[in-house]
Structure formats: structure tokens, C-alpha cells
Amino acid sequence: xxxxxxxxxxxxxxxxxxxxxxxxxxxxxxxxxxxxxxxxxxxxxxxxxxxxxxxxxxxxxxxxxxxxxxxxxxxxxxxxxxxxxxxxxxxxxxxxxxxxxxxxxxxxxxxxxxxxxxxxxxxxxxxxxxxxxxxxxxxxxxxxxxxxxxxxxxxxxxxxxxxxxxxxxxxxxxxxxxxxxxxxxxxxxxxxxxxxxxxxxxxxxxxxxxxxxxxxxxxxxxxxxxxxxxxxxxxxxxxxxxxxxxxxxxxxxxxxxxxxxxxxxxxxxxxxxxxxxxxxxxxxxxxxxxxxxxxxxxxxxxxxxxxxxxxxxxxxxxxxxxxxxxxxxxxxxxxxxxxxxxxxxxxxxxxxxxxxxxxxxxxxxxxxxxxxxxxxxxxxxxxxxxxxxxxxxxxxxxxxxxxxxxxxxxxxxxxxxxxxxxxxxxxxxxxxxxxxxxxxxxxxxxxxxxxxxxxxxxxxxxxxxxxxxxxxxxxxxxxxx
Numbered sequence: 001x002x003x004x005x006x007x008x009x010x011x012x013x014x015x016x017x018x019x020x021x022x023x024x025x026x027x028x029x030x031x032x033x034x035x036x037x038x039x040x041x042x043x044x045x046x047x048x049x050x051x052x053x054x055x056x057x058x059x060x061x062x063x064x065x066x067x068x069x070x071x072x073x074x075x076x077x078x079x080x081x082x083x084x085x086x087x088x089x090x091x092x093x094x095x096x097x098x099x100x101x102x103x104x105x106x107x108x109x110x111x112x113x114x115x116x117x118x119x120x121x122x123x124x125x126x127x128x129x130x131x132x133x134x135x136x137x138x139x140x141x142x143x144x145x146x147x148x149x150x151x152x153x154x155x156x157x158x159x160x161x162x163x164x165x166x167x168x169x170x171x172x173x174x175x176x177x178x179x180x181x182x183x184x185x186x187x188x189x190x191x192x193x194x195x196x197x198x199x200x201x202x203x204x205x206x207x208x209x210x211x212x213x214x215x216x217x218x219x220x221x222x223x224x225x226x227x228x229x230x231x232x233x234x235x236x237x238x239x240x241x242x243x244x245x246x247x248x249x250x251x252x253x254x255x256x257x258x259x260x261x262x263x264x265x266x267x268x269x270x271x272x273x274x275x276x277x278x279x280x281x282x283x284x285x286x287x288x289x290x291x292x293x294x295x296x297x298x299x300x301x302x303x304x305x306x307x308x309x310x311x312x313x314x315x316x317x318x319x320x321x322x323x324x325x326x327x328x329x330x331x332x333x334x335x336x337x338x339x340x341x342x343x344x345x346x347x348x349x350x351x352x353x354x355x356x357x358x359x360x361x362x363x364x365x366x367x368x369x370x371x372x373x374x375x376x377x378x379x380x381x382x383x384x385x386x387x388x389x390x391x392x393x394x395x396x397x398x399x400x401x402x403x404x405x406x407x408x409x410x411x412x413x414x415x416x417x418x419x420x421x422x423x424x425x426x427x428x429x430x431x432x433x434x435x436x437x438x439x440x441x442x443x444x445x446x447x448x449x450x451x452x453x454x455x456x457x458x459x460x461x462x463x464x465x466x467x468x469x470x471x472x473x474x475x476x477x478x479x480x481x
Contacts, residue, residue: 005120007111008178011171012076014140016106018081021144021302023297024280026157035156036092042405045277046210049398051103054199056394057247057387059111061190068119068182073175076168079105083164111390118196119182127182131186145280149295152327154275179193185324187241196248197236202395204229210402248391249384252377257449258385261373264441266396268329269433271336272362273397275340278431279339279355282424287344300352304359305366312367321372322447328365329439330356333432340428343421372449404431 023030023044031038063071082102151159210227212219240246253259276298283294316324335358342351370389377385378403404427411423 004178005180006117008171009072009117011167011174012079012109012115015076015079015167015171016109017140018144018147018167019102019106019161019164021141022148022151022160024276025145025148025298026152026160026282028284029152029157029291030095034089034091034095038285039405039408040092041095041194042277042401043096043207043210045401046206046398047096047100048103048106049394049401050202050206051100052107052191052197052394053391053398055104055107056111056390057198057303058190058195059108060115060187062108063115063182068112068116069175071108071114071317073176075105075112076171076175077105078102079401080165080168081105081159081229083168085183085264087158116179116182117440120180125312129475139306142299142306144302145295145299146292147295148201149290149292153290153292157298186257189245191243191247191391193239194236194243197232197239198247201229201232201236204232206395206398206402209399210405226351238301248386248388248402252385252388255377255385257376257445258373260441260445260449261369262388262392264325264329264438265369265373266392266438267441268332268365268369268435268438269393269396270400271431271433271438272332273400274427274431275336275339277401278404278408278427281419282342282421284426285419286421287342297348297351298355300356301359301362304356305363308360308363309367312364315364316368316371319367320447320451321375321449322442322445324364325368325442326371326439328361328368329435331440332361332365333436335361336428336432336435340432375450400431400434403434407431 027038027041031041058070079102082098082105085098085101086095089098094343132412147163148160151157151163204225204227206229208222208224208229211222211225217441237250240248253262279298280291283289283297284291289297335354338354339351339358364456373389374385407427407430408423411426412419415423
């Protein structure tokens, strides 16, 4: 059972991670078929991420109230239904709605997979079980771009969503057959007012900013949406200071290490999170590659991330969180600038090597910030910190996609022409500039932040340990009378 439970849960993670990467290679084909532009489909990207951010914080409460096993199965069903709706969407509005529905299912799948594993596995077997849980989730992003490109080029884009149906049904059978009932722990009260305010805030701000550069709706709709989101965010911050159990507790930011990790990662993701949206579009619209060719080029980024997972721990032990995160942010930013410098004559091998290296740097960054964020958080604050950390990633990514799409639209509109290479280059340079700012919070962070987790020791600590070891050795060799 050490392996069967995590592998059963991993079916959902595989499906979710595969889905997140297959769609990027298919945007031009989807846009042409449903009568919109590839850039307008950033709304579909942001809809999914906003849905994740809204519903992830309530996943554990829903699981404790209705049973983790039942909710996990229901989440897969919702994800399957959302996938089918995506495949049969005939307009931008329908596609955006279907992606939001899928996000509701996805928001419950990843958190509950980890929660179920924690509650059904002995502590002595937890490390091994976690490894089996994460392997399929690491493999899926590597397979996603080639699979999505192949299906779109040689069949049709609809199949990138329909393949979720058999995978999801197989997952439901495995869950019903092998997953035990999950014990319920003491349930934290649900913060319904906070849930409503957070939902309005996230949806209002992200969708409002996404609509600014699109002619889908009048400009005043975008302005009103953004303003409502900002007001809801301010109202929530005021409310959360008084609420006994706020859904997302802002007091956690009093921890300086957590604050640095969240602020740095948010800035990094606003830049780096836009790349999976920008790069396949540039390869197809500016260079003329097919979706399959595009996917075969971009998959090397996920391959680099997978390779680095096996070495990141030793790297952080050697140089510490602060140094590693600063350099990972800087080198990833340089990689984004190089990607923006690609042109139709750039050899494919060069592009693949650059994408591979950037994937390695990104993996160093994300592995480190995941551990650093909780390194110094008090045990009683780990729950609220986990909720904030889980929500931060989809929101920052959604903002990054909105920014990149906005730059593309603005650049092409100013030129009065269709999207060309110059528009993508400008977009890459803008998001890279934002990503570069992510190094600042880590520069201000203590050199020994998170040392208890990374195992990194300063020069003075290593010297003291060496001196102590030397003295102990001399004392042991000293003659006794």
C-alpha cells in the first residue's frame, strides 16, 4: 500500500499537470476555430488560475465536511466535465467559462492528494510515498508540449481536452478500489465572508487587467472590474485583522523570511509565468512552426526542471537559500531576454539548449522558495501560511499572462499591424524586467535565512565546527597517564 495509494492519487496530479502544459501549444488553432485571437485566449489562461486561487483555500474545509475521498472523486468528475466543455466550446466566452469550471476541479485535486497521503500514510513511510506521488506530476509537464502539439497538428485541438476523459475515469476506478476512507480531523470554522471578498478581489483584479487591452468588452467594464477587485481586497484586509479565523491570514507576513519568499516569488512568476503563454505563440505565429514542432522545442524546459530536482537539495546546502535564489532569479531573467532575442534563423538546437538551461534555473528557484517559505514559520501558523503560499502562485501567473497579453496587444495596436516578432520581443523584455525585480527581496534577506532547512552553514560556523572537530581529535589522541 506504500506505493498504490500515492500512485492512485498521482493520476489526478498527472492529468492536471499535463493539461496545464498541452494547452499552450494549441492556442493558435483554438483561436482560429472559435473565432477569436490567440492573445484573447489569455482570458482562458487567467480564468483557470483565478478559479484555482479562489477555491484552493477552502479545499481542506470541504474535504473535512464531506469526506476527502468523496470530494477528491467529485473534483475529478468536475475536471472531466470541464475538459469536455472545453472541447466543445464554440466561442471565447464558452471556452473561458469551461476553463473556470476546470479550475474548480483542479483546485481540489492537488491539495487533497497531499492531504489524503498525509492522513493515510505512516510517518516512517511518508518520504517514500511522497516521492511516488510527485514523480508522475514531474513527468507530465515534460510530455505535455509534445503530446499537445502532436494531437493539434495531426488530429485536432479538441483531443488535448478529451484525453482527460479516459485518464480521469481510470483515476475514479482506482480511487474507489484502492483508496481508504480518510479520517476527519478537527475542522476549522469556514470563513464565508472572507471567501466571498477574496473571490471578488481575485476575479475583479485579474479579469479587469486582462480586459484592458482587449476589444471584447468596453474599457469601462475593465476599469469597473479592476476597481471592484481592489475595493474588495482592501475590505478583506480590514476584515481579516478582526476575524478569528480568516481564510487567508495577513498576519503571517510578519515573518520576514515568509514575506521575502512570497514577494520574491510573486514578482518572479509575473515574469516567468508568462513564458509558457508567450513562447509557443512566438514559435508558431512569428516563426511559422507547427504546434507539434513548437511542443518538441519547448518541452526541454520541463526536462531541465526534472533533472534539477535531483540536485537542488545539495545546491542549497552548499550555498544557502539567499545566494541560490538570487542567482536563479538573475539567470532565469537573462534566459528570458535571450528567448526574446530568438528569430527565425536561430538554430533549433540553440533554442532547445537555452530553454533547457532556463528550466534548470527555474527549478532551482521554485524548489528553494517552496522550502524557504515555511523554514521559519511557527508550527501553529503553518496552515494559514500554506493557504497563502498555494494561492499566490496561480494569481501571480494569471497576472503575468495578463501583462504579456496586454503588451502584445498594445505593441501591435501602436504599429497598426498584426502580431509580428517585434511584439513578442518587447513582451519578453517587459516580463523579464519584472522577473528581475524578484532578486530584491532575497538581497534584503538574511544570509542565514532558512539555514535550519537547507543545512547551509556560514564560513564562521564551518570554521568553528572544524576547530571543534580538530580539538576533539587532538584530545582523543593525547596520552593518558
